[in-house]
Amino acid sequence: MKWISICLISLTSLSACGQSKSNFKNAIAASRDSVNALMQKRNIPGVAVTVMVDGKIAWSEGFGFADLEQKVKVDPAKTKFRIGSISKSLTAAGLAKLYESGKIILDSTIYFYLPNYPRHQYRFTIRQLGGHLAGVRHYKGNEWYSTQHYYSVTEGLSMFKDDSLNFKPGLKFQYTSHGFNLLSAVMEKAAGENFLKFMHQQVFNPLNLKNTIPDLNDSIIDGRTRFYEIRDSKIKNAPYVDNSYKWAGGGFLSSSTDIAAFGNALLGSTFLKPETVRLFTTPQKLNDGSATIYGIGFAAAKDSKQYSWFGHSGGSVGGTTDMVIYPEQKIVVVVLTNLSDARLGAISRQIAQMFMK
Numbered sequence: 001m002k003w004i005s006i007c008l009i010s011l012t013s014l015s016a017c018g019q020s021k022s023n024f025k026n027a028i029a030a031s032r033d034s035v036n037a038l039m040q041k042r043n044i045p046g047v048a049v050t051v052m053v054d055g056k057i058a059w060s061e062g063f064g065f066a067d068l069e070q071k072v073k074v075d076p077a078k079t080k081f082r083i084g085s086i087s088k089s090l091t092a093a094g095l096a097k098l099y100e101s102g103k104i105i106l107d108s109t110i111y112f113y114l115p116n117y118p119r120h121q122y123r124f125t126i127r128q129l130g131g132h133l134a135g136v137r138h139y140k141g142n143e144w145y146s147t148q149h150y151y152s153v154t155e156g157l158s159m160f161k162d163d164s165l166n167f168k169p170g171l172k173f174q175y176t177s178h179g180f181n182l183l184s185a186v187m188e189k190a191a192g193e194n195f196l197k198f199m200h201q202q203v204f205n206p207l208n209l210k211n212t213i214p215d216l217n218d219s220i221i222d223g224r225t226r227f228y229e230i231r232d233s234k235i236k237n238a239p240y241v242d243n244s245y246k247w248a249g250g251g252f253l254s255s256s257t258d259i260a261a262f263g264n265a266l267l268g269s270t271f272l273k274p275e276t277v278r279l280f281t282t283p284q285k286l287n288d289g290s291a292t293i294y295g296i297g298f299a300a301a302k303d304s305k306q307y308s309w310f311g312h313s314g315g316s317v318g319g320t321t322d323m324v325i326y327p328e329q330k331i332v333v334v335v336l337t338n339l340s341d342a343r344l345g346a347i348s349r350q351i352a353q354m355f356m357k
Helices: 021-042 086-100 126-130 153-159 177-191 195-204 256-265 274-281 347-354
Strands: 013-015 046-053 056-067 228-231 234-237 252-254 299-302 308-316 319-326 331-337
Touching: 021 046, 021 056, 021 347, 046 256, 046 347, 056 256, 086 126, 086 177, 086 195, 086 252, 086 256, 086 274, 086 308, 086 319, 126 177, 153 177, 177 195, 252 256, 256 319, 256 331, 308 347, 319 347, 331 347
Parallel strands: none
Antiparallel strands: 013 056, 046 056, 046 331, 228 234, 299 308, 308 319, 319 331
16 A cells, blocks of 8 residues: 655654544553563563554554663664564565466466476475465474575575475464475566565565565664573573575564554555455465464464454564554554564554554
């Protein structure tokens, strides 16, 4: 949808454009208390939160520090966090663009696009791959902490491409980041161009997501947070990793305002067709007809009050994140942190409930 211009912001706080912040005074105060309590409980160095309601930013605020050593505060519009598996939702949006243009057929096998990919016992479709139903394995061993740099999406597939499938496609749901890395290779072939270039041209640039970029270790990236973990009950620097093997599955950086703008775009009709969004956010079914909790690049469920939402959480070395989108209420909540395994729980959905009229 058309980019919603954002008001000028202070370093750590952003209120709604075109409406009084006092409209959400109680919701903001309660949400702020919840975030502060979570930070104290989990020992989280820095958090960015952005809430959009009816297409406008109702609240956006930075908490704590993006860099503890230099005492750099979190800015929700500029601090770039590792968003982890929210990258899968961005990738799915790119896939949806290819689907709408007729360049991707969701029920084709991957071999239609990648005829030289190793043959396994079973063939699986693009739809199954995007819904974690294909049997492609997840991380194993120390892959999560990989320090090797991969110069292309195809090169990154060497980490898993020769391994057998874990099960017959459609038999069960099994989450896999490697599956999305394979999906990005399919997208490259369908689009006829480099995956990262395609994502910038078809997703990031149209939505003006200026702070959404790959986590390139050799680049100077303005606003990139430092990354932390808890060891021996203390905050420590997270180990060095290179995420070049998994741009699609978990390798992007972004700000909370960028991800909120992305979520809000899915509630409109200009960026993607509403029927496409429904297709990608409707849970798929297994071979036996039972429903999963995942569409194509988006989880979907009901919250504690039985309100329907879709979105994605993310975990990285030095980052824990969450994005929830309530289509009926037109509410988007994004919470980004710079700590491994921060265990955010249901805080995003709790914040969303506070902003419901």
